[in-house]
Amino acid sequence: MVAIIDYDAGNIRSVEKALQFLGEETCITRDRHMIRKADRVILPGVGAFGEAMKKLCSYDLVAAIQEVADSGTPFLGICLGLQLLFESSEESRGERGLGILPGRIVRFPESPACKVPHVGWNSLQFPQPGRLFQGIEEGAYVYFVHSYYLQAQQEEIVKATTQYGVRVHAAVEKGNVFACQFHPEKSSEVGLTILKNFMAV
Numbered sequence: 001m002v003a004i005i006d007y008d009a010g011n012i013r014s015v016e017k018a019l020q021f022l023g024e025e026t027c028i029t030r031d032r033h034m035i036r037k038a039d040r041v042i043l044p045g046v047g048a049f050g051e052a053m054k055k056l057c058s059y060d061l062v063a064a065i066q067e068v069a070d071s072g073t074p075f076l077g078i079c080l081g082l083q084l085l086f087e088s089s090e091e092s093r094g095e096r097g098l099g100i101l102p103g104r105i106v107r108f109p110e111s112p113a114c115k116v117p118h119v120g121w122n123s124l125q126f127p128q129p130g131r132l133f134q135g136i137e138e139g140a141y142v143y144f145v146h147s148y149y150l151q152a153q154q155e156e157i158v159k160a161t162t163q164y165g166v167r168v169h170a171a172v173e174k175g176n177v178f179a180c181q182f183h184p185e186k187s188s189e190v191g192l193t194i195l196k197n198f199m200a201v
Helices: 012-021 032-037 049-058 062-071 080-084 188-200
Strands: 002-005 026-029 040-043 075-078 103-107 118-123 141-146 148-152 158-164 166-174 177-180
Touching: 002 012, 002 032, 012 026, 012 188, 026 032, 032 062, 040 062, 040 080, 049 062, 049 080, 062 075, 075 080, 080 148, 080 177, 118 158, 141 158, 141 188, 148 166
Parallel strands: 002 026, 002 040, 040 075, 075 177
Antiparallel strands: 103 148, 118 141, 158 166, 166 177
16 A cells, blocks of 8 residues: 655646556555555655644644655655655755655755746656666656755765756655656646556565
8 A cells, every 4th residue: 555645735636647557556645544554655745844843743743754765665755755755955044854855955046047946848867877767868858837946965876867957866766755846647648657667675
């Protein structure tokens, strides 16, 4: 069973539908016991970093998420869910993230060539092999919606990048913890393959 964490941050139903299309059993929940006993856990999300952290704290989900990350259970952060795994974000200065992975979230620089937010399809490059991208060719397109992007502290955890005025760390993997800045559930066949690969971990 895949637990999809519900903390009022949106984008949950599209993740659920994509997994159900793949034939997976899902449970949308904020029940800490359900999250801890799930076979896999997904933290989706759209919205503001600081508000999302406040919601996770108000639902008493922070410790459960950290326990899952430490337990070896496959864990996937999507979009805002990726950002929350890191230590801080320029979007909400002074607000601490989950700190499961080292790095920070920064705002895209203003540029006439690259509108912010970044909305649309961008191609991926794979600086090193990642389990989520097995069977996917370099240059495959996925769907992004974000104004802030990841600067991971450890380059070795970065498994996919994209270019949008700057080099964006688009996906990371460390042990059982995976995260994508893009939306696999909205990325057609490529996204379904990524989700299928996560289910095979």
